[in-house]
Amino acid sequence: MAVVTLKDVAKVAGVSYATVSRALSGSPEIGESTRKRVIKICEEMGYMPNAVARSMVMKRTNIIGLIVTSIDNPFMSEMTAHLEIYARQCGYNLMVCNSSYDPALEKEVFSLLVGRKVDGIIMIPVGSESYDALKTQTAQVPTVFIGENTMDLPENYVSVDNTAGMQQATEYLYSLGHRNILYLGARDNSMTHKLRADGYYNACKKLNIEPNVLRNSSARSSVQVGYELAKAHFEQPFSETAILCAADTLAIGVIQAAYEKGIRIPEDLSLMGFDNITFSALPPISLTTVNQPKLELAVSALDMLLNRIKRPETPHTKTILSPSLVIRNSCRAIGNN
Amino acid sequence: MAVVTLKDVAKVAGVSYATVSRALSGSPEIGESTRKRVIKICEEMGYMPNAVARSMVMKRTNIIGLIVTSIDNPFMSEMTAHLEIYARQCGYNLMVCNSSYDPALEKEVFSLLVGRKVDGIIMIPVGSESYDALKTQTAQVPTVFIGENTMDLPENYVSVDNTAGMQQATEYLYSLGHRNILYLGARDNSMTHKLRADGYYNACKKLNIEPNVLRNSSARSSVQVGYELAKAHFEQPFSETAILCAADTLAIGVIQAAYEKGIRIPEDLSLMGFDNITFSALPPISLTTVNQPKLELAVSALDMLLNRIKRPETPHTKTILSPSLVIRNSCRAIGNN
DNA sequence: AAATCTTACGCAAACGTTTTCATATACTTG
DNA sequence: CAAGTATATGAAAACGTTTGCGTAAGATTT
Numbered sequence: 001m002a003v004v005t006l007k008d009v010a011k012v013a014g015v016s017y018a019t020v021s022r023a024l025s026g027s028p029e030i031g032e033s034t035r036k037r038v039i040k041i042c043e044e045m046g047y048m049p050n051a052v053a054r055s056m057v058m059k060r061t062n063i064i065g066l067i068v069t070s071i072d073n074p075f076m077s078e079m080t081a082h083l084e085i086y087a088r089q090c091g092y093n094l095m096v097c098n099s100s101y102d103p104a105l106e107k108e109v110f111s112l113l114v115g116r117k118v119d120g121i122i123m124i125p126v127g128s129e130s131y132d133a134l135k136t137q138t139a140q141v142p143t144v145f146i147g148e149n150t151m152d153l154p155e156n157y158v159s160v161d162n163t164a165g166m167q168q169a170t171e172y173l174y175s176l177g178h179r180n181i182l183y184l185g186a187r188d189n190s191m192t193h194k195l196r197a198d199g200y201y202n203a204c205k206k207l208n209i210e211p212n213v214l215r216n217s218s219a220r221s222s223v224q225v226g227y228e229l230a231k232a233h234f235e236q237p238f239s240e241t242a243i244l245c246a247a248d249t250l251a252i253g254v255i256q257a258a259y260e261k262g263i264r265i266p267e268d269l270s271l272m273g274f275d276n277i278t279f280s281a282l283p284p285i286s287l288t289t290v291n292q293p294k295l296e297l298a299v300s301a302l303d304m305l306l307n308r309i310k311r312p313e314t315p316h317t318k319t320i321l322s323p324s325l326v327i328r329n330s331c332r333a334i335g336n337n
Numbered sequence: 338m339a340v341v342t343l344k345d346v347a348k349v350a351g352v353s354y355a356t357v358s359r360a361l362s363g364s365p366e367i368g369e370s371t372r373k374r375v376i377k378i379c380e381e382m383g384y385m386p387n388a389v390a391r392s393m394v395m396k397r398t399n400i401i402g403l404i405v406t407s408i409d410n411p412f413m414s415e416m417t418a419h420l421e422i423y424a425r426q427c428g429y430n431l432m433v434c435n436s437s438y439d440p441a442l443e444k445e446v447f448s449l450l451v452g453r454k455v456d457g458i459i460m461i462p463v464g465s466e467s468y469d470a471l472k473t474q475t476a477q478v479p480t481v482f483i484g485e486n487t488m489d490l491p492e493n494y495v496s497v498d499n500t501a502g503m504q505q506a507t508e509y510l511y512s513l514g515h516r517n518i519l520y521l522g523a524r525d526n527s528m529t530h531k532l533r534a535d536g537y538y539n540a541c542k543k544l545n546i547e548p549n550v551l552r553n554s555s556a557r558s559s560v561q562v563g564y565e566l567a568k569a570h571f572e573q574p575f576s577e578t579a580i581l582c583a584a585d586t587l588a589i590g591v592i593q594a595a596y597e598k599g600i601r602i603p604e605d606l607s608l609m610g611f612d613n614i615t616f617s618a619l620p621p622i623s624l625t626t627v628n629q630p631k632l633e634l635a636v637s638a639l640d641m642l643l644n645r646i647k648r649p650e651t652p653h654t655k656t657i658l659s660p661s662l663v664i665r666n667s668c669r670a671i672g673n674n
Numbered sequence: 675a676a677a678t679c680t681t682a683c684g685c686a687a688a689c690g691t692t693t694t695c696a697t698a699t700a701c702t703t704g
Numbered sequence: 705c706a707a708g709t710a711t712a713t714g715a716a717a718a719c720g721t722t723t724g725c726g727t728a729a730g731a732t733t734t
Binding site for chain 4: 354359364388389391392393394
């Protein structure tokens with residue numbers, strides 16, 4: 001039960017503990033014979049370096065903090081999986097925290113991670129206010145944002161090109177003959193969602209069709225919210241032939257509401273989402289959507305962060321990845337007259 | 338950029354740094370006036386305790402390690418969310434690792450967490466061999482297993498009663514008139530799945546129907562595996578009126594395969610799963626299943642772990658939670674003749 | 675008023691590493 | 705062979721806390 005330390009090993013090996021440390025760290029200034037002997041003794045004694053003590057002296061924990069709005073969200077959990085695996089390969093472990101879509105909590109866990117002396121933080125922010133609130137905090141530790149960006153603050157972030165993606169989606173529906181497209185789930189408290197809405201507006205202008213937006217006043221885009229918005233919308237007669245959702249989760253909520261109303265997709269109504277979460281691919285759902293490349297997002301974010309950890313004084317950068325259309329069976333072509 | 342330490346605060350306040358420490362820790366042996374003054378200075382200077390240094394001396398990190406097979410799995414991510422929130426309320430942070438369904442990697446990350454001096458580990462094991470492989474390791478740090486258990490090793494674990502749940506599921510199908518029920522996805526490399534299969538066998542014996550099992554020879558139960566098993570099965574004529582899956586993910590794969598074959602659920606085939614993941618509730622899927630109470634599992638596991646951390650010499654315990662049937666629309670009653 | 679007890683604080687050790695600097699030994703080289 | 709140079713190792717500081725112990729000063733008791 002007693003934990004073996006460097007000193008214990010040193011005593012058995014009859015050397016100073018500095019020597020043991022050097023033997024294990026692969027330092028060149030040590031004799032080959034003693035190195036082998038010490039390493040063998042370490043193995044026999046089951047010595048395992050104390051990462052806390054090492055962090056203490058090296059002023060580096062090899063931990064990176066990850067703040068997500070909710071790990072219980074297919075998009076985030078997919079990305080977290082990629083992040084964790086890649087981070088471990090790079091010698092880092094992940095400390096994961098939920099902000100639960102609460103800016104106050106987000107700030108709190110950020111401080112907590114700073115106190116834990118994580119080497120860096122990757123964060124999927126609750127909303128665009130996150131920037132202001134965290135401005136002083138992000139100065140304390142290298143931070144990279146995923147998915148959320150902003151014009152005025154040159155923070156580090158990686159994101160998909162939300163505007164281009166949503167514009168592409170709108171144009172796709174147009175190409176199928178849709179002229180009356182409802183954009184469902186616009187939000188003002190998230191830059192990501194503003195940019196997505198921009199894509200829709202851009203396309204409308206370009207294609208000369210009338211924008212038609214149903215806003216989401218809550219703080220998040222969930223299946224539940226999509227369901228409620230659609231349900232309310234379906235209460236009254238509507239003329240749209242297609243619904244374009246700001247997120248896949250919303251679209252799945254719409255499916256539910258449509259199902260209850262007997263509205264068939266895509267026969268009666270075409271439907272699109274954005275994100276391409278795993279479950280959108282399942283045939284019963286088979287949602288046409290815009291893909292966010294989760295692996296690339298994860299890898300880019302970590303690369304960017306590791307870079308900043310190494311060279312903190314480097315200028316801030318951003319990486320914008322290209323989204324891509326994923327065509328499934330939730331949209332149909334209609335004759336437009 | 339320079340980090341404020343206890344010493345800095347002490348210097349400004351004109352006291353020893355022991356006094357600052359005591360002021361913040363709420364020690365009684367300190368004057369009320371100095372306490373207030375010191376705390377105020379701490380706030381002004383933006384002092385934040387260094388958790389690493391504290392861990393060093395207190396021999397406690399307030400970190401718990403979580404090893405899941407894959408965070409990118411709705412069941413695990415739901416539970417992780419609950420765990421993280423509850424743990425944080427208890428003053429702990431979560432270090433999350435994927436074992437990626439690989440026993441060797443599982444062992445490796447376990448060691449890694451031990452080296453990190455986590456206070457305890459919660460683990461969803463890859464399979465029942467995990468116990469043997471980790472026997473020496475679990476002695477080094479309090480460990481609690483979730484969902485996986487075993488007869489011979491009295492490890493700490495919390496689990497749902499898999500056998501009772503699957504027996505209940507089988508009986509439910511029987512009550513709908515099904516006599517030819519295919520059990521899809523049995524696995525030998527997981528005690529959980531053995532116990533679930535036991536539930537099916539028990540029910541068959543009790544109800545006097547012939548067991549009919551399609552094994553899963555891979556290491557995991559994924560949508561993909563379910564799809565492949567069902568697809569192969571549907572190639573040839575089959576006589577089953579219902580398929581009972583060892584996991585919801587498998588059942589969703591079955592839906593996909595059935596869809597492609599034009600087999601309607603529940604009209605042509607009844608289908609059940611086990612786990613009750615979020616997406617099983619969506620109307621297009623609407624899977625009748627057996628619920629695993631994720632919140633209760635998470636809370637029980639953490640309580641058990643915290644208990645062991647406090648009193649490591651306490652005897653091992655197990656907590657078995659009751660599953661419950663969740664009836665949706667993937668099963669139909671048939672006339673049995 | 676002397677003796678005792680509290681109270682509030684400082685000193686310093688300890689936690690387990692890494693790493694700089696010093697030093698002893700062995701090895702070159704002129 | 706003397707002097708210098710590598711080479712291998714040890715001693716000790718440092719990282720930022722917590723906490724046991726010691727001790728002044730003040731409060732209480734007799």
